[in-house]
Structures are given as structure tokens and as C-alpha cells.
Amino acid sequence: MSSHYEAPIREPLVLGEKSYQDISADVAAPVLGKANKSWWIVFTIALIAFLWGLGCIIYTVSTGIGVWGLNKTVGWAWDITNFVWWVGIGHAGTLISAVLLLFRQKWRMAVNRSAEAMTIFAVVQAGLFPIIHMGRPWLAYWVLPIPNQFGSLWVNFNSPLLWDVFAISTYLSISLVFWWTGLLPDFAMIRDKTKSPFQKKIYGILSFGWSGRVKDWQRFEEVSLVLAGLATPLVLSVHTIVSFDFATSVVPGWHSTIYPPYFVAGAIFSGFAMVQTLLIIMRKVSNLENYITIVHIEYMNKVILLTGGIVTVAYATEYFVMWYSGVPYEDYTYLSYGAATGPYWWAFWALIICNFVVPMTLWVKKYRRNIIWTFIVALIINIGMWFERFNIIVVNITKDRLTSSWTMFQPTFVDIGTFVGTIGFFFVLFLLYARTFPVIAQAEVKTILKSSGEKFKNLRAKHGNDVSHVRALDGGPVVEKPVASQNVVSDNAKVDSLLSTIGAFNPDVEEQDDLKLINGVGPVMEHKLHQIGIFTFDQVSRMTDREYDLLDEIISEFPGRAKRDDWAGQALILKNNK
Amino acid sequence: MAAKKIHAIYTDDDLLLQAVNQTRAAKYHISEIFTPFPVHGLDHALGLAPTRLAITSFLYGLCGLTVAVLMMNYMMIQDWPQNIGGKPSFTFYQNMPTFIPIMFELTVFFAGHLMVITFYMRSKLWPFRKAENPDPRTTDAHFLMEVDVDNHDVETLSKFLYDTGASEISLIENEQDH
Numbered sequence: 050m051s052s053h054y055e056a057p058i059r060e061p062l063v064l065g066e067k068s069y070q071d072i073s074a075d076v077a078a079p080v081l082g083k084a085n086k087s088w089w090i091v092f093t094i095a096l097i098a099f100l101w102g103l104g105c106i107i108y109t110v111s112t113g114i115g116v117w118g119l120n121k122t123v124g125w126a127w128d129i130t131n132f133v134w135w136v137g138i139g140h141a142g143t144l145i146s147a148v149l150l151l152f153r154q155k156w157r158m159a160v161n162r163s164a165e166a167m168t169i170f171a172v173v174q175a176g177l178f179p180i181i182h183m184g185r186p187w188l189a190y191w192v193l194p195i196p197n198q199f200g201s202l203w204v205n206f207n208s209p210l211l212w213d214v215f216a217i218s219t220y221l222s223i224s225l226v227f228w229w230t231g232l233l234p235d236f237a238m239i240r241d242k243t244k245s246p247f248q249k250k251i252y253g254i255l256s257f258g259w260s261g262r263v264k265d266w267q268r269f270e271e272v273s274l275v276l277a278g279l280a281t282p283l284v285l286s287v288h289t290i291v292s293f294d295f296a297t298s299v300v301p302g303w304h305s306t307i308y309p310p311y312f313v314a315g316a317i318f319s320g321f322a323m324v325q326t327l328l329i330i331m332r333k334v335s336n337l338e339n340y341i342t343i344v345h346i347e348y349m350n351k352v353i354l355l356t357g358g359i360v361t362v363a364y365a366t367e368y369f370v371m372w373y374s375g376v377p378y379e380d381y382t383y384l385s386y387g388a389a390t391g392p393y394w395w396a397f398w399a400l401i402i403c404n405f406v407v408p409m410t411l412w413v414k415k416y417r418r419n420i421i422w423t424f425i426v427a428l429i430i431n432i433g434m435w436f437e438r439f440n441i442i443v444v445n446i447t448k449d450r451l452t453s454s455w456t457m458f459q460p461t462f463v464d465i466g467t468f469v470g471t472i473g474f475f476f477v478l479f480l481l482y483a484r485t486f487p488v489i490a491q492a493e494v495k496t497i498l499k500s501s502g503e504k505f506k507n508l509r510a511k512h513g514n515d516v517s518h519v520r521a522l523d524g525g526p527v528v529e530k531p532v533a534s535q536n537v538v539s540d541n542a543k544v545d546s547l548l549s550t551i552g553a554f555n556p557d558v559e560e561q562d563d564l565k566l567i568n569g570v571g572p573v574m575e576h577k578l579h580q581i582g583i584f585t586f587d588q589v590s591r592m593t594d595r596e597y598d599l600l601d602e603i604i605s606e607f608p609g610r611a612k613r614d615d616w617a618g619q620a621l622i623l624k625n626n627k
Numbered sequence: 628m629a630a631k632k633i634h635a636i637y638t639d640d641d642l643l644l645q646a647v648n649q650t651r652a653a654k655y656h657i658s659e660i661f662t663p664f665p666v667h668g669l670d671h672a673l674g675l676a677p678t679r680l681a682i683t684s685f686l687y688g689l690c691g692l693t694v695a696v697l698m699m700n701y702m703m704i705q706d707w708p709q710n711i712g713g714k715p716s717f718t719f720y721q722n723m724p725t726f727i728p729i730m731f732e733l734t735v736f737f738a739g740h741l742m743v744i745t746f747y748m749r750s751k752l753w754p755f756r757k758a759e760n761p762d763p764r765t766t767d768a769h770f771l772m773e774v775d776v777d778n779h780d781v782e783t784l785s786k787f788l789y790d791t792g793a794s795e796i797s798l799i800e801n802e803q804d805h
Contacts, residue, residue: 052667068661069768153701194702201707206699207714212728219736226743233752234766238663241763257747261765263673265750266665271678272746279684279739281730308762495664495768499640519639519792573794 053499054514061503062156063448064339065372069495072340076235076491077242079335080433084484087334091411095476102470105463106181114184116463122456123446127464128178129294130438131471134319135175136217136291137312137434140166140284141320143224146231147280150273154296156348158493159340162235164324165228166486171323174223179213180213180468181467188375205559209293216290220283229277230269233259235487288316295441302371302382302445311363315437318356318404322430329424331483340489343418355429360437364405381448392457393444396436403433528531544581547599551591554584562586566623577604628790631776631800632658633784634761635793636769640666643770646791647672650774655789659773661765680749684742691737695730761799 063072083090109116119126142164149157180186191197192214194204204211236256245247259265278602292312295303325346332341364384371379372386380387388397407429410416417423448455482488497507499518508516554561561584566573583589592600597612637643644666650657657673670677700719703709703726708716715721747753765771776784777800785796 073663073767077787184666194698203702203707205709205711206703206729207722207725209728212732215732215736219732223735223739226740230743230746234664237758237760238766239757241766253758254754255770256758257754258758259752259766260758260760261661261663263660263666263669263750264675265660266662267670267675268678268680268746268750270665271680272743275681275684275742276739278734283735286731293728320691374736492664496667517641519641571794576789588703604749 052146052519053505054319054509055500055506056421057506057510059501060342060344061506062159062342062344062501063494063498064342064503065497066504067339067502069498072491072495072498073238073242075337076487076489077239079483080485080487080587081238081243081248088480088484089562092477092480095473095480097475098469099477100470100473102467102473105466105470106177109181109463109467110186114460116180116572118409118458118460118464119460120456122449122454123443123458124314125446126443126458127439127460127468130181130435130442132175132436132437132470133179133442135171135178135471135475137288137316137319137438138323138431139168139171139220139224139320140288140313140316142166142195143220143227143280143284144317145324146227147284150277150439152280154348154499158490158497159337160324160328160341160349162228162231162486162490163328163483163488164320165224165231166482166488167323167327167479168224168320169221169228170475170482171320172217172224173478174475176217177471178222190573191310209290209297212290212293216287220287220428223276223280223283225417227273227280230276231490231493232486233257234269234492237261238491239487267339285313288313300445301376301378301442302384302415305367305370307363307366311360314356314359314363315434317355318360319430321353321356321433322427322434324482325349325423325427326431327479329420330579331488332366335483335488337489340494341441343420346420346423347414350411350423350426353408353426354411354417357404357411357430361405364401372470378450387448388440388444388494391448393440393447396440396444399436400433400440403429407433426456475535511539543599543603547596547603548582550593551583551588551596554582554588559587562623564589567614567616567619569616570609574604574610586624589625590617592617630770631798632780633774633776633781633788634795634797634799635772635774635788635791636762637762637772637792638769638794639792640664640770642792644669644672645773646772646788646793649791650772650788655776655779655784655787657772658775661760661762661771663766663768663770666770675779679740680746684738685743687741688734688738690741692730694737695726695733699726701730724759728778 065071067075103377117126117128142161144162145164149161180189183189192204192211194206233256236252237259240249240252240256241253263415275394289309289312292308296305296308297305328341330347332338367382367384371382371384379385382388382392383397383400388394407426410422411426416426443458449455505518510516564570564578564583564586567586570578578584581600592611594612597609600611601608632693635646637646640662643660643662646804647657647669649662650675651672657711660669696719703716703722709799710716714725719726760766760771761773762769762771772793774784774788781798785798788796
């Protein structure tokens with residue numbers, strides 16, 4: 050059917066001879082199976098890091114923010130660095146699921162689920178930092194515009210910090226429902242596939258009773274599309290607003306009009322780097338190499354290259370403008386000669402090397418399609434983007450307008466512990482997710498199987514674009530016409546010849562057998578055998594090569610099937626066991 | 628009414644789509660179809676009306692925008708105007724540029740969440756709700772078409788459905804049974 054046509058030049062997105070059943074089975078396998086040893090090892094390490102971070106958070110809250118390395122000049126340091134870093138990482142998921150949905154990019158389907166999970170988990174980590182930074186996190190609800198006991202003391206709607214509250218909570222909650230709505234059919238698949246009553250119950254609850262009615266699917270697709278339309282400006286707004294935290298101030302280096310687009314590009318850059326880091330491991334551990342292919346990795350590398358390029362242009366602009374302004378204060382900002390040669394030279398060069406020099410290698414196709422190198426580059430970008438935020442925040446404010454208050458920032462073990470703790474927390478969540486959630490949007494992947502699956506691409510290459518895509522699913526080779534319109538018993542002479550050797554069925558004296566017990570005979574095949582006049586094991590057991598060939602001529606959909614499965618042998622056993 | 632139904636199972640989406648067209652052309656009534664994934668063009672083939680969820684989303688968005696405007700106007704302009712960083716707070720119009728981010732966020736918040744809630748209510752999806760797909764394989768790789776028997780002959784109808792490519796056919800006496 051030509052409606053499945055896709056340009057042959059596009060590489061397949063689903064490799065191997067996959068059918069719809071195979072996709073369900075492959076996606077359900079990590080959930081239905083048991084965790085292996087390496088999962089437990091990584092999970093334990095992540096859990097320990099998380100607990101350490103939790104200890105640091107408890108220590109901070111019970112003692113005070115003074116346990117951090119902040120001083121009178123540097124009032125924001127690792128906490129806000131980590132906050133911006135995590136929010137940035139949380140940008141790839143919604144970009145993949147929303148923006149790429151609007152652009153109808155089929156490759157997003159294999160990676161969107163995990164990217165969105167990563168988004169949600171990263172935003173959770175990000176949200177922790179401002180809350181801890183409040184010092185009294187139990188009063189966090191004060192950021193909400195609710196009537197209170199202090200007279201008419203409302204929150205300040207002029208402040209970008211309050212915009213952050215609205216932007217991030219909207220982003221987190223919209224991403225969550227987007228993710229969950231997409232998960233319903235996949236939870237339902239696991240619910241109906243699992244044999245354990247406990248899992249059946251849990252996934253029954255999680256799937257909200259999804260049944261897959263045609264009207265539900267129609268609404269599902271509409272909701273996904275509208276949510277994508279809403280989430281696209283939303284994802285751009287979130288990091289724009291985060292950048293306002295800095296851009297609306299009057300601190301040299303922060304007060305920069307290019308911050309919003311530059312931050313958004315940087316966020317997508319770091320988010321995709323984190324997606325690469327996680328998926329390159331996950332495709333290996335969960336045996337999903339046929340779904341998350343080298344093509345997906347290359348596409349993501351191209352996004353990294355693009356956004357990395359935007360970020361680099363922004364760096365150059367910042368550097369140029371600060372030099373061109375001729376203002377002495379600007380010579381100490383994070384992208385300036387002063388920063389490159391000053392006490393924070395290492396942070397400056399870490400930024401340049403990690404975010405500009407190393408990603409440039411991805412211009413070379415060979416490196417872009419090299420999994421190990423991609424993984425290394427992704428890790429380096431993660432580090433580089435942390436340094437970008439560190440430089441913007443710490444390097445810019447260590448040298449303020451008053452020379453006497455110039456200072457350096459020293460993190461304490463609490464700063465470091467809290468950061469490591471959030472990484473641990475992130476991985477704890479992601480590892481639990483990888484074991485309990487369908488990590489690929491299998492329902493969506495099934496919709497592109499016929500257009501972008503390797504098997505069907507080969508089929509079209511061999512038999513032309515108008516070839517029927519129907520029978521190929523059963524594992525048997527293709528027929529040119531759909532089964533439905535075909536007259537099964539086409540040649541009476543052949544049928545007579547077939548029945549002459551294996552014997553005709555006499556309903557008066559014989560009883561028909563359940564031919565489906567023969568391995569290789571399904572309901573369709575049984576139906577067709579009945580139409581020919583084959584009803585008993587006895588008849589089947591008398592079949593030889595000649596009869597097999599005749600059968601193939603009469604029923605053309607399953608050539609060689611009967612012989613391959615040795616129906617006669619099977620029928621003989623079944624007959625004797627009767 | 629319509630107590631007797633026939634469940635025809637197909638193993639392929641193209642086959643299903645073709646069967647739907649043939650069944651409708653033969654004037655049989657398809658009461659429901661369960662599929663493991665959204666089959667492109669199926670709603671059209673069945674003659675389903677387009678969903679109006681996108682329109683509700685737009686209306687919810689307008690509500691969100693209104694809430695944001697009323698809230699900030701009350702809090703920042705009416706109830707207790709304050710001079711914050713020299714930003715003019717005497718009229719909503721003057722102070723509005725700094726309200727735009729939250730006007731946008733609340734529009735999206737309302738449009739997104741209320742639409743999803745509407746979707747869940749309309750399609751009857753919520754925790755602890757029992758799934759109603761008659762065959763568990765319909766979330767995996769099988770497609771189930773439910774046809775009303777009405778006053779048609781069961782044999783003829785079954786034969787017809789076989790000819791459309793159904794791989795399994797079963798007669799369901801009473802809806803409450805499954």
C-alpha cells in the first residue's frame with residue numbers, strides 16, 4: 050500500500066525483522082524480567098550518593114545556609130549553578146516530544162519516553178535547590194499568591210524569581226501529564242501481557258483502564274498534538290525566564306540582552322547531551338539497539354551540533370561586546386580577556402574546550418556515528434555546561450564594582466555533597482523508571498513500523514512501492530494481492546489431486562480434529578484447510594512433499610510453511626496421542 | 628438492544644482498515660473497534676466526528692489568561708500598589724509588560740491541564756477504572772472489530788467477516804458477559 054511509502058534514502062528507524070508482537074515483547078522485556086547484577090550495582094551507588102546528599106540537605110536546613118561556601122561577595126554559587134544546570138538538562142525531553150512532534154519527526158518516537166522521564170527527574174532536582182536555598186523550606190508555599198496573615202503582602206509579580214516559580218511549576222506539571230498520557234497505552238500493554246497478578250493490578254491502576262477504543266485514540270492523538278503545541282512555547286519560555294533572573298539585573302556580565310535565546314540553546318544543548326549519555330547506556334542494557342539505532346544517535350548529535358553552534362556564537366558575541374564596550378568592569382566578566390587569564394582561567398578554558406572545541410568533532414560524520422565517541426562528547430558537554438553556569442554566576446560576581454570586596458569562592462563539602470546527592474537522586478529515579486516503565490513509546494513506534502521499519506523498507510525495495518504490507522507481519526513472505534479478496538480454493542483439480550492421496554473427510558463416520566494443535570496452523574490456516582476439505586490429523590499425517598507443494602499452490606500465502614514445520618510428523622504424533 | 632455482537636479479530640492494520648470499509652459498505656453496523664495503536668485514517672473510515680478537545684483547550688486557555696489578568700490586577704494594582712524597582716504600578720496598562728510571563732504561563736497551565744482532564748473524563752480514564760478491551764491481545768498486536776448482529780443472519784455475517792480477512796470470529800451473546 051503506497052500510504053506507507055517513505056523515501057528509500059531515509060535509513061530505517063526500526064531494525065531487524067520486527068512485527069508488532071516483537072515490539073511489545075521487546076519493550077515489555079525489561080519490566081517483566083528480573084534486574085541483572087549491574088543494575089543493582091549502579092542502583093546501590095546512586096542510592097548511596099542520594100543518601101549522602103540527603104544528609105547534606107538536612108545539615109544545611111538544620112544549621113543554616115552558612116554551611117555553604119558563600120561569602121559576602123558571592124551570594125549565589127553552586128546552588129544556583131546546579132539549579133540552572135538541571136533545568137537546562139530538563140529541556141531536551143519536551144523538545145523531543147513536543148517540537149519534533151510538530152515537525153513530524155518519526156525518530157523521536159523511540160527516544161521521547163526516556164527523554165521526557167529524564168526531563169521530569171531533572172526538573173525535580175532543579176526545584177530542590179531554590180527550596181533548600183530558602184533556608185526554611187517548610188515556608189516554601191510563601192512563593193504562591195495566597196491570602197496571608199501579613200495584611201496585603203502579595204508576592205511580587207514584577208520579579209523574575211517569581212516568574213520562575215510559575216514557569217517551572219507549569220513546565221513540570223505539563224511535562225508530567227504529557228508523559229503520563231502517552232504512557233497509558235503502554236501501561237495497558239504491560240497490564241495485558243504480564244502473568245503476575247500483582248503486576249496486572251499495578252499496571253491496571255497506572256493505565257487508568259485504557260482500552261484502546263478508536264474514539265480514545267482519536268482524542269489521544271488530538272491531545273498529544275495540542276499539548277505539543279502548548280509545550281513548544283512553554284519549553285522556550287522556561288529557560289528564557291531562568292535567564293531573566295540574570296538579565297534583568299544590573300550586574301556586569303549578567304545584564305545581557307542575548308541571554309534568553311542563548312540560554313535556551315544552551316539548555317537544549319546540555320539536555321541532548323544528557324539524553325545521549327543515558328540512552329547509549331540504556332539501549333545496551335535493555336537490548337533496545339534495534340529501536341534506538343545509530344541513526345537516532347546521529348540525529349541527536351546534529352541537534353547538539355546546531356545548538357552548540359548557537360552557544361558558541363553567543364560566547365563570541367559576549368566576548369566581543371564586553372571588549373568593545375570599553376568599560377573596565379566588563380573586563381572581568383566570564384567571557385573576557387580578564388577571565389581567560391585571571392584566577393578563574395581554568396573555569397574559562399573548561400567552558401571553551403568542553404562546549405566549543407570538543408563538540409566541533411561532530412562535524413565529521415565518522416565521529417557523529419561513533420557510539421563511544423558520542424558518549425565521551427556527551428559527558429564532556431555535561432561538564433562544560435555545568436562550567437558555563439558556574440562561570441556566569443560565580444566568575445561574574447567574584448569581581449564586582451568594589452575592588453576591596455573581590456574574592457574567590459570555595460565550595461564546602463556540603464555544596465559538593467548536595468550536588469552529588471542530586472545526581473544520585475536523578476539516577477535512582479531513572480534506574481527505577483528503566484525497570485518499571487515501558488521505556489519506549491511502543492504504541493507510537495508501531496505506527497511507523499510499516500513506513501520506517503527495515504523489514505518493510507526491504508520489502509518495498511524488492512517488490513515495489515505498491516506491494517501489500519499485510520501478510521509480511523505473519524512471518525511468511527508476501528503475496529501480491531490482499532488475502533481478503535482472494536479466492537482460496539482456486540483450482541478444483543489440484544484439490545481433488547491432493548485429497549486423492551490423503552483421503553477425503555467423511556463427516557458421517559469421522560470426527561474432525563482441532564488442527565490448530567499443529568504448530569504452524571493458526572485460525573486462518575485451519576479455516577483454509579477446512580475449505581479444502583482437510584479436517585483430521587489422519588489426513589495431514591499422510592502428506593508428503595508432493596502434497597505440500599500442492600497445498601502451497603492452493604494456499605499461496607504460506608509457501609513452505611507446512612514442510613518447514615513438518616506438519617505430517619506433528620499430525621502423526623497428535624493422531625497417536627488421541 | 629443489540630445484545631448479540633460478533634467480535635472479529637484482525638492481525639493487521641491495513642487489513643482492518645479494508646475490512647472496516649467493506650463492512651460499512653455492506654451496511655453492517657460496527658459498534659466498536661479496539662486497536663493497539665492509533666491506526667491512521669480509521670476514525671475517518673468509521674465516520675467518527677472529529678474531536679472537539681482542541682476547541683475546549685482554546686477556551687480553557689482564555690480562562691487561564693483571564694485568571695492571570697484579574698489576579699495580578701487585583702494584587703499589584705488594586706489591593707496594594709507598590710513601587711518596586713521604579714516599575715510603574717498605577718495602572719494595569721503601565722505595569723503589564725512585567726505581567727506577560729505569568730499571563731503566558733497560566734494560559735498554558737489552564738489550557739493543558741483542563742484539556743487533559745476533559746480527555747480523561749470523556750474517555751473515562753482514571754485510576755482504578757477497569758479496562759474494557761474484550762481481548763487482552765488488542766493492546767499488543769491484534770485488532771478487534773465489534774459488529775452488531777441485529778437482525779442479520781449470524782452465519783452470513785460470520786462468513787462475510789471471514790472473507791474480509793478476520794482471523795478469529797466469536798459470537799458474544801450479552802454485553803455484560805465480558
